[in-house]
Amino acid sequence: MRYLTAGESHGPQLTMIVEGLPSRLPFSKEEVDKQLARRQKGHGRGRRMQIESDQVQIVSGVRFGQTTGAPLSMIIENKDWKKWTEIMSIHPDEEKATKRRVSRPRPGHADLNGAIKYGHRDMRDVLERSSARETAARTAVGAVARQVLEFCGIRVAGHVVRIGSVGTRRLEGWTAEAIAEQSEQSPVRCLDPEAEKAMMQLIDQAKEEGDSLGGVVEVVVENVPIGLGSHVHWDRKLDARLAQAMVSINAFKGVEIGIGFEAGERKGSQVHDEILWAEEKGFHRASNRLGGFEGGMTNGEPIVVRGVMKPIPTLYKPLRSVDIDTKEPFEASIERSDSCAVPAASVVAENVIAWEVAQALLDTFTADTAEDLLREVNRRREEARHF
């Protein structure tokens, strides 16, 4: 299974193609729209989110509520396009373009590197595609993959575990369902009401100061069969693929699987998950510190993966930078931006992780139809139980 996304932040639409889905998968456009709506929320988002109301139009690959096995294509309209139609169509060499041309690169964004790499004197040609508007497309694609997972009884949930200096304790024993339910109630998608209050205050304060904030999100995937991914080759290790997916989200800078970096501080006896066996469960673990992975393969425990997002680069508070035309230093002048997008990014993270797990599922169990897939997945579950 593979996908492509296309589209500029202020262009007419985002376009997505998903290829390799099994046929006869019950498919709900509403479920995709639900994920898109979740991504738009969260304390700290800027004014753009009041303009957009993301929904997909399914263009191909679905008939009578089921996938056909043909490429599934979707679009999301950019409502802001109306306002930008004229601006986007002014050639950068035209005189009237001078004041719209972007010649002031923002530290922390793709502006300067992208301009030099692609030879753009108008950095709009970089920022339009480097914008995290693209995460709407990836969320939609992930929401399709999620329907493959749900068909196989695999659940995904996510939440925010840190914003700036406020973090929550590592949480044990929460089911994916409980995480999903509780985080949905919170404007910062946090499970701890005390931390939530402090996070919201921090975001308000950063906004007032013209500054921005990052944080950490956690994604949990439950009821995963043993043996997704593989130890036999580096690029088939599923934990590595999850790491790439996570760091490919705009502004994400690091990943932890299970206890992550803490593993480097502990002794082996405090890290490795002891193996147990019981008639009704088969093989299972006494703990899940390694986040559901050994040897690049799932071990049947919930996948637990965390990602760190740096603070938003566009600041009202000026950072030093240089105009590429005049080579003069300038002080930032900004139209609008998010001040914190960690809650939204946790939804993106859920969906990009869902994609990778669904892809690994389809790599492991060859299936033309959704029923074939489910049969194979259940067979693996049964075989593992009686191994």
Ligand SMILES: Cc1cc2nc3c(=O)[nH]c(=O)nc-3n(C[C@H](O)[C@H](O)[C@H](O)COP(=O)(O)O)c2cc1C
């Ligand atoms: C959901 C989401 C919303 C974002 N909103 C903004 C924003 O409003 N302004 C901004 O400068 N960066 C925003 N970013 C981050 C930039 O897109 C990102 O920093 C940029 O593409 C450079 O890539 P890098 O940070 O991965 O190096 C957002 C990221 C995410 C995930």
Ligand SMILES: C=C(O[C@@H]1CC(C(=O)O)=C[C@@H](OP(=O)(O)O)[C@H]1O)C(=O)O
């Ligand atoms: C459009 C989205 O996020 C955008 C991501 C973004 C950036 O630089 O990454 C900058 C902002 O865009 P604009 O300048 O149009 O307000 C955000 O609103 C979205 O999440 O759908």
